[in-house]
Amino acid sequence: MEQALQRQTAPPRPPVEPSAPEPMFDLIEALFFAYRDFVGDADRLLLRYNFGRAHHRVLYFVDRRPGLSVAELLDLLKITKQSLSRVLKELIDGDYIEQRPGLADRRQRLLFATDAGHALALEIAHVQSRRFATALAKLPAGAREQGAAFLAAISDAGEGK
Amino acid sequence: MEQALQRQTAPPRPPVEPSAPEPMFDLIEALFFAYRDFVGDADRLLLRYNFGRAHHRVLYFVDRRPGLSVAELLDLLKITKQSLSRVLKELIDGDYIEQRPGLADRRQRLLFATDAGHALALEIAHVQSRRFATALAKLPAGAREQGAAFLAAISDAGEGK
């Protein structure tokens, strides 16, 4: 008997202080789903290389900011040195990233994407951009600029950082 | 000698097929940073309860969709049953979520937030909403609607799902 599944309701709640405004559940959920599907694109591609999200984040920023130092990368990703080391080692061993000593400060190990690394970074960026393009096609003109401004305002560094 | 740190340049790249359009690096990075800082808010709060991101995601959706079944939750989170089980168990043991057999289908275990669970979910949502409010204050009128539409268009389910 295909009975209409009547959803049970939320339990009654104790009264709340009416001080706090209603949370913006629409934005909270939309950001969650957008990010989930956005990184899903990259995940699928990275499987072929036995790389994970962590590898992608490192490769992405090294490719976009050639000559990045390890310290700068750590600050960008907000992870620890030890977390980075495994991932970075694998990318270097696989010849996707290379290190060169700093010119001014030879303690530094500046990071550069190799040709292979650059190609992989670009491939992933293309897939993700295709997702954006599909989205923007459904939205009115100016949506790209508005979306970028909106996202930038949400992050701690209101600017691009 | 505080020498101006002259950034090394990217290595020359082999020529590319000009077929692919330039990736939308602005949006890619903006989404990354926005999400990183957005979940950072929740992470800090959850530390006090010895909960992680996984707990939050479960609690959030159960609170927002009272009477959600386990299968629906798995589909929403796009994780496996086994991944969910540990996290869900801890939330049930800690009395943040409770289960009740389905009315129509007694195989189901429908999930509900307890008062404590509801309070925690709301507390986190408030912190995240404060971030959105701060961002929207810097943006022109209509930014909330535009931002929500933009994010919704990016996810696979263009609608709220």
Next chain:
DNA sequence: TAAATATGTCAGTTCTATTGACATATTTCA
């Protein structure tokens, strides 16, 4: 020359997720 800095590494741990296999209760369908 001593202290600070940039990086690397070793060891141990935690959290989150995975796959595969199997058990139980309940519902649906032929």
Next chain:
DNA sequence: TGAAATATGTCAATAGAACTGACATATTTA
């Protein structure tokens, strides 16, 4: 009615990505 499908739970093993703490090396700065 009985077999198959469904919803859920659980056990075991594993992987990936992060963490803390401690310590080593090379280099720069004071």
